[in-house]
Amino acid sequence: MSETTAQxxxxxxTDPESPPFLQIRNxxxxxxxxxxxxxxxxxxxxxxxxxxxxGSGSGKSTLLRMLSGFETPSSGQILIAGKDQAxxxxxxxDTNMMxxxxxxxxxxxxxxNIAYGLKREGVPxxxxxxxxxxxxxxxxxxxxxxxxxxxxxxxxxxxVALARSLIKRPKLLLLDEPLGALDKKLREETQFELIKIxxxxxxxxxxxxxxxxxxxxxxxxxxxxxxxKLVQVGAPHEIYEYPRSRFVAEFIGSVNIxxxxxxxxxxxxxVIGSPDAGMGIYLSHGITGTLGQEVAVAVRPEKIRIGKxxxxxxxxxxxxxxxxxxxxxxxxxxxxxxxxxxxxSVSQSNLVRSPEDAITWGDRVTxxxxxxxxxxxxx
Amino acid sequence: xxxxxxxxxxxxxxxxxxxxxxxxxxxLVIAIPLVWLIVFFLIPFLVVGKLSLSEAAIALPxxxxxxxxxxxxxxxxxxFNNFLFLADDSLYLNAYxxxxxxxxxxxxxxxxIAYPMAYMIxxxxxxxxxxxxxxxxxxxxxxxxxxxxxWIGFLKGNGVINTLLIWLGITQEPLRMLQTDFAxxxxxxxxxxxxxxxxxxxxxxxxxxxxxxxxxxxxxxxxMTFLTVTLPLSLPGVIAGCMLVFIPAVGEYVIPxxxxxxxxxxxxxxxxxxxxxxxxxxxxxxxxxxMLVVLLVPIMVLRRAQAAEEGATP
Ligand SMILES: Nc1ncnc2c1ncn2[C@@H]1O[C@H](COP(=O)(O)OP(=O)(O)O)[C@@H](O)[C@H]1O
Ligand SMILES: [Mg+2]
Numbered sequence: 191m192s193e194t195t196a197q198x199x200x201x202x203x204t205d206p207e208s209p210p211f212l213q214i215r216n217x218x219x220x221x222x223x224x225x226x227x228x229x230x231x232x233x234x235x236x237x238x239x240x241x242x243x244x245g246s247g248s249g250k251s252t253l254l255r256m257l258s259g260f261e262t263p264s265s266g267q268i269l270i271a272g273k274d275q276a277x278x279x280x281x282x283x284d285t286n287m288m289x290x291x292x293x294x295x296x297x298x299x300x301x302x303n304i305a306y307g308l309k310r311e312g313v314p315x316x317x318x319x320x321x322x323x324x325x326x327x328x329x330x331x332x333x334x335x336x337x338x339x340x341x342x343x344x345x346x347x348x349x350v351a352l353a354r355s356l357i358k359r360p361k362l363l364l365l366d367e368p369l370g371a372l373d374k375k376l377r378e379e380t381q382f383e384l385i386k387i388x389x390x391x392x393x394x395x396x397x398x399x400x401x402x403x404x405x406x407x408x409x410x411x412x413x414x415x416x417x418x419k420l421v422q423v424g425a426p427h428e429i430y431e432y433p434r435s436r437f438v439a440e441f442i443g444s445v446n447i448x449x450x451x452x453x454x455x456x457x458x459x460x461v462i463g464s465p466d467a468g469m470g471i472y473l474s475h476g477i478t479g480t481l482g483q484e485v486a487v488a489v490r491p492e493k494i495r496i497g498k499x500x501x502x503x504x505x506x507x508x509x510x511x512x513x514x515x516x517x518x519x520x521x522x523x524x525x526x527x528x529x530x531x532x533x534x535s536v537s538q539s540n541l542v543r544s545p546e547d548a549i550t551w552g553d554r555v556t557x558x559x560x561x562x563x564x565x566x567x568x569x
Numbered sequence: 570x571x572x573x574x575x576x577x578x579x580x581x582x583x584x585x586x587x588x589x590x591x592x593x594x595x596x597l598v599i600a601i602p603l604v605w606l607i608v609f610f611l612i613p614f615l616v617v618g619k620l621s622l623s624e625a626a627i628a629l630p631x632x633x634x635x636x637x638x639x640x641x642x643x644x645x646x647x648x649f650n651n652f653l654f655l656a657d658d659s660l661y662l663n664a665y666x667x668x669x670x671x672x673x674x675x676x677x678x679x680x681x682i683a684y685p686m687a688y689m690i691x692x693x694x695x696x697x698x699x700x701x702x703x704x705x706x707x708x709x710x711x712x713x714x715x716x717x718x719x720w721i722g723f724l725k726g727n728g729v730i731n732t733l734l735i736w737l738g739i740t741q742e743p744l745r746m747l748q749t750d751f752a753x754x755x756x757x758x759x760x761x762x763x764x765x766x767x768x769x770x771x772x773x774x775x776x777x778x779x780x781x782x783x784x785x786x787x788x789x790x791x792x793m794t795f796l797t798v799t800l801p802l803s804l805p806g807v808i809a810g811c812m813l814v815f816i817p818a819v820g821e822y823v824i825p826x827x828x829x830x831x832x833x834x835x836x837x838x839x840x841x842x843x844x845x846x847x848x849x850x851x852x853x854x855x856x857x858x859x860m861l862v863v864l865l866v867p868i869m870v871l872r873r874a875q876a877a878e879e880g881a882t883p
Contacts, residue, residue: 258786260785260786279785280782280785280786281785281786281787281788281789281790282788285786286786287782287783287786289779289782289783291777291779293777293779293780293782293783294783295780295783295784295798295802296802297801297802306784306787306789306797307787310787310788310789310793311788354783354787355786358787358788
C-alpha cells in the first residue's frame, strides 16, 4: 500500500486488488408492491468495517437480513467469498448476525448463550469451554458466565450478544444497530471497543446504523441509503467532504445550501451565480455541467470564517447580521442573516475562553470562504 | 354506558358498607376473591370434611352427628373408619390409580394435539389468528353434555365411524369403540383441548421471532431450534395447560359415565356410586377428601418449583 493512501485513510486493511469478499449484485426486495431495497450493488472487501447509514425505513435492515438469509431477494445475487448464497438457509451460512434486540435466549445463562453456536457445530466440550472463556475476556465479561440475561445491564447484554455472534469466528459479521439501545456516553465508549475487536479479529463487519456520527467513527467505508437505494459509497471523509447529492450533503452533518446557476465553468475555476447568496460563488475547480444549469452549492458551517473585519484573502465574502448564537462548549454556532434574507450557519471553535471582541447578537459581520470549501451538487 | 340507577344504588350501598367495616379500594379487590373462596370452597370443603369423619346411618340425612350433648356430657365422635376402609378395599386404590392414569394419558395426547395447533395459530397472520381463536372456543357455545352425546353417535356400533369404515371396506364387522377406555380418552381429549390450546397459545404468541432467527443464525436447524428455544420458552404454557386438563380429568364423571364401559374405573364414578347408589355419604366424602389431597400434592410441588425458578431469576 502506498504512502499517500496510508495518510488519508487511518484504517485501511483492505487490499483493493483482491476480489471482493462480499458481492451484492443488483439486489431488489419487494414486499408486495412496496420496494424496500431497490437495485443495490455493493462490493465489500475482507477486513472492512462497512457501515450502512440511512434513515428509518430506508431498507438497511432488509438488506442485512438478505445477507444473513432471513429474507429472500426478489431479484439479484449475493456472493460471499465467491459463492452464490441463493437458496442457502441461514443455518448454513458462514455469516453471523448481531440482532438489534440482541435476542439473547432468556432461559440460558451468559455462558450457554455464547456457547450455543459452537454446540450446534458439535465442537468438543473442552474446546467450547476454552473458547467461551476467551470470548468472555475479549468482551470483558469474566465472572458473568453464570448470569441470566435479565440479570445484566444494557451494556453487558450488548457485549454478550457480540460475543455470541463472534464465537463461531464468522468471516462476515452483520450488526443491526449494535449500539442503538445504549445511552450516548456508553455508545461512544463502545464504538471504540467495537473497532478494537474488529481489528483484533480481522472479521469483516457490516454495521447498520441510523446515526451518522456513529457511521463516521466506526467505518472504514460507508454507504448511504435512502428509500431503498444506495445513494453514495465511500470513506467517511469522502462522503462528508464530497457529497454527490444534495440529500447526502444534508443528511451527513449540517450544511448551507445555495441555489444557483452555472455562470462560468473553466478548467481551474467556476462561478455559480446565486440569488440566495446575493453574489457569484467562486470555486477553485472546474465542474461538470452546462452553462445556465441549475445547481446547488453546499458549504459546511465550519468552513466559513466569521469576523468583524473584511477578508481580502478569500474569494467569497458577504455581509450579514448575527441572528442567533448557540454556545456548545467546544464551539459556537452563529446564525447569520444575509441581506437576501438567507440564514447561514457558521461554526467557530472556541479557542479562547472569553474573547474581548466576541461576536454577539445583532453584530454586523463579514462571512468568507475559500474557493475549495464548497461543493456543487445537482439541484 | 351508565348503569341502571337501581344497580348503581346497590353498588354504592355495598361500597359504603364495605367502607364501614374498614375495607377500601385495594382491600376490597383482595376481599372479593377471598370471600368467594371461603363461601364456595372452604365452607363446602369443611362440610365434606366433617361428613367424612361421621358414621353412616339409616336416617335423614344419612349420617350420625359429629357432636352429641347427652345429659351434660359433650361427646365428639371422630370416625376415621371411612378412611381406613378406603385403604382396605383395593377398589378405591385402583380407582385412584386408574383415574390418574387415564387423566395422564389424556393430558399427554391433548398436549400432543394442542401444541401444533397453538403454534400454528400463534404464527398465523393477525386477521386469521382471531378467526382461529374463535373456532377454538366455539364448542363452548353448546352444552358440554350435548357434545359428549354427539360422540356416542360417532362411536356406537352403527354410528358414523363404523358405517364409514364398513362402507370403505376396511372392516366387515363394526368395531366396538363405545363403552371402552378408548372412547373415554377420545371424550377427554376432545373436551379439554381448548383448555390446553389457550395457555399454549398465550405463551407462543409472545415468543419473539428474533430468538428463532438468532438460533438459526447460530447454525441450528428448525427442529433443533424448536427443542432448544421454542419448547423451553413455552414451558410455562405447557405446565399451565397440563394442569388445566389433568386436574379436572382425574375427577371426571360425565365422560366415563357416558362413553366408558362397565370396567372403566374412575374415581368420579366411584364417588357417584357411594353417594347415590350406596347412600354412604361419609365414605363418599372420604373419597372426595383423599382425591383433593392427592391432587393438591403435585400442584404444591409445582408451585414450589416455579417459585424457586422465579426467585433465581428476578
Ligand atoms: N416483512 C415485511 N413486510 C412488509 N414490509 C416490510 C417488511 N420488512 C420491512 N418492511 C418495510 O420495508 C421498509 C424498510 O424496512 P427496514 O429495512 O427495516 O428499514 P430500516 O432501514 O429502518 O432498517 C420499511 O418501510 C418497512 O416497513
Ligand atoms: Mg432497522
